[in-house]
Amino acid sequence: MPKKKKNKKTGSKEVKGQLGKKKATAREKMIGQTIGYRYDVNLLPDYSRLTPFLKKYIEAMGWDDLNWLEDVHMGYEEDRPAVFDRNANGWVTIPKKIKLPNNQQDRDMIARELLVKFQMSPNHPLVDLKKAYRKF
Amino acid sequence: MANLKTTEKKTKAQSMGLHTEVLTGKTQQKFFNPDEAENFYYWGTYDVDFNKRIDLDVKDLDCKEANRKIDELMSQGYGTIVIKNPQGKHSLGVGVLNKLNLIFEGSLGYFGVGSIDGPTVRINGRVGWSCAENMMAGKVVIEKNAGSCFGAAIRGGDLICKGSVGARTGIDQKGGTIIIGGDAGAFTGFMMQRGRIIILGDVGINLGDSMYDGTLFIGGKIGSFGSDAVETPMTKSDMDWLKRKLKVAEIGDNFDVSKMTKVVSGKKLWNYDALEPTEKKGAI
Numbered sequence: 001m002p003k004k005k006k007n008k009k010t011g012s013k014e015v016k017g018q019l020g021k022k023k024a025t026a027r028e029k030m031i032g033q034t035i036g037y038r039y040d041v042n043l044l045p046d047y048s049r050l051t052p053f054l055k056k057y058i059e060a061m062g063w064d065d066l067n068w069l070e071d072v073h074m075g076y077e078e079d080r081p082a083v084f085d086r087n088a089n090g091w092v093t094i095p096k097k098i099k100l101p102n103n104q105q106d107r108d109m110i111a112r113e114l115l116v117k118f119q120m121s122p123n124h125p126l127v128d129l130k131k132a133y134r135k136f
Numbered sequence: 137m138a139n140l141k142t143t144e145k146k147t148k149a150q151s152m153g154l155h156t157e158v159l160t161g162k163t164q165q166k167f168f169n170p171d172e173a174e175n176f177y178y179w180g181t182y183d184v185d186f187n188k189r190i191d192l193d194v195k196d197l198d199c200k201e202a203n204r205k206i207d208e209l210m211s212q213g214y215g216t217i218v219i220k221n222p223q224g225k226h227s228l229g230v231g232v233l234n235k236l237n238l239i240f241e242g243s244l245g246y247f248g249v250g251s252i253d254g255p256t257v258r259i260n261g262r263v264g265w266s267c268a269e270n271m272m273a274g275k276v277v278i279e280k281n282a283g284s285c286f287g288a289a290i291r292g293g294d295l296i297c298k299g300s301v302g303a304r305t306g307i308d309q310k311g312g313t314i315i316i317g318g319d320a321g322a323f324t325g326f327m328m329q330r331g332r333i334i335i336l337g338d339v340g341i342n343l344g345d346s347m348y349d350g351t352l353f354i355g356g357k358i359g360s361f362g363s364d365a366v367e368t369p370m371t372k373s374d375m376d377w378l379k380r381k382l383k384v385a386e387i388g389d390n391f392d393v394s395k396m397t398k399v400v401s402g403k404k405l406w407n408y409d410a411l412e413p414t415e416k417k418g419a420i
Contacts, residue, residue: 041330042351042400044377053174060176061235062186062256064384068273068292071311071330086272086291120175127179134180 045070046105053113066112074104074111083111085118088125092118178253181234184215195221199228210234226264229257246283249276252293265302268295271312277386284321287314290331296385303340306333309350317387322359325352325399334381334396336388344399352399353378355391366402374398 045066050058058066076082077091081100085092094100094114100107118124177183190209194202202219206229209217216237222228226245229238229252236255240248243261253272258279265283268276271290277298284302287295292312300318309328316333322340325333328350338356345362352365353374361367370393378393 041349044373047380056174057176061254062237063275065380067275067294068312070313071292116176117174120177120179122179124179130180 040104041071041073043073043104043108045108049105049109051109051113053116054109057116069112069116072108072112072115074100074107081107083115085115087119177235178233181254182210182213184210184213184234184236186215186237188214189216189218190214191218191220193220194225194228195223199225199230202228203230206232206238210236222261224264229255243280252276262299263297268293271295275384281318286316287312290314292331294381294384296387298387300337306331309333313381315381315385315387317385319356323362325350325365326362328352334378334385336391344401346405347401348405349401349403353393354397354399355388355395358397358399361399364402364405365399368398368400370394370396370398 047065050066054066054069058064061067072083074081074083074094075091077093081094082091083094084090092115094111098110098114100110192202192205192209194205197205202225206217206219210232215235216239218239218241219228220241222240222242222244224243224245227247227250228244229240229249230247231251232238232249232255233253234255238249238255238257240257240259240261244259244263244267246264246266247269248259248263248267249255249257249271250266250269251271252268252274255274257274257276259277260279262280263278263282263286266285266288267278267282268290269285269288271287271293273293275294275296277296279298281299282297282301282305284304285307286297286301286305287309288304288306289308289310290306290312291310294313294315296315296317298317301316301320303321303323304326305316305320305324306314306328307323307326309325309331311331313331314333316335316337319337320335320339323342323345324335324339325344325347326342327346327348328344329348330350332351332353334353334355336355339354339358341359342362343354343358343360344352344365347362347365351374375393378396382388382391382393
């Protein structure tokens with residue numbers, strides 16, 4: 001009786017996902033399309049991981065906590081880590097030289113810090129729009 | 137679906153690096169410069185001092201004049217502005233994009249403190265419809281009751297009502313936290329997409345109807361769940377965060393957060409792009 005040929009597994013297929021690591025979920029396989037949120041958008045911040053910059057920002061604004069930054073998370077855009085800037089309605093890609101930790105809480109804190117720096121920068125794209133259209 | 141292609145001539149937005157404009161998906165990339173100087177305020181906003189305080193009587197001013205006066209006082213460095221005699225005027229305190237302590241001694245009408253980004257606001261009376269609509273950041277505390285559409289479409293910050301609120305609280309909410317010390321009406325969290333709503337009292341019918349995402353925490357009785365809103369167990373992280381947030385909100389000091397009901401989206405009504413036909417299966 002001829003021996004059954006064993007199906008050799010070919011090299012593992014590269015799976016695109018959160019920061020290039022996660023596999024497609026069952027739901028995504030079912031619908032055949034990527035769901036944008038691969039990170040936990042409802043993850044509540046761990047305040048023990050605040051960066052010194054964020055502490056200073058909270059103090060400068062006179063708030064008790066992260067306030068609007070509680071909703072900011074490190075996401076990805078075209079397989080590169082990025083943070084969404086609601087003011088410009090676009091993703092801000094994180095520079096390659098910044099090494100990201102494995103923990104989402106720590107990644108989120110980095111995302112928050114970078115987003116504040118970007119939004120408050122005089123080079124932010126909306127500064128030109130403000131100069132052109134602000135009324136008073 | 138939109139499928140814009142790049143043209144040879146660069147638009148102003150492209151030359152500014154705003155996007156790469158291949159709108160077959162959702163791509164709009166920008167590249168961050170990590171060597172930016174440390175700065176906590178938006179370009180063009182005022183450097184105000186919280187200890188510099190002034191009273192502003194708006195009895196004889198209309199909302200446009202009052203709002204312009206607030207801007208003028210901020211430009212002079214006043215960081216604490218007390219508004220006297222608001223007398224239920226509509227649209228007071230809107231569009232403040234600055235850090236500021238803004239105190240209203242009285243009640244506001246419709247659309248009070250809408251589209252704010254940063255200030256800490258205290259209202260010692262009641263508020264009408266759509267208070268803090270489109271709020272981006274900051275903290276708003278209302279000492280008494282609020283009308284319908286409280287915190288409609290807010291995107292960030294803490295919005296607190298120590299009394300009760302009307303229907304459709306947090307409709308279309310996209311972020312931030314809404315905290316209610318009393319009861320809330322029907323359709324609370326209707327079509328919310330993100331963020332959190334905390335209600336210490338009872339809530340009306342159709343809670344979280346058609347919500348896409350986000351979380352609702354209810355302390356009292358629930359009239360009924362809306363379409364696709366489902367109960368889920370509380371975690372320790374939820375409880376720690378709730379205790380912290382209620383402290384920030386200055387309410388519910390002795391409230392037992394472990395007995396609250398957590399409600400989230402069942403995600404069966406999701407219908408983005410081509411997902412619609414498949415996603416609708418099994419919904420409702």
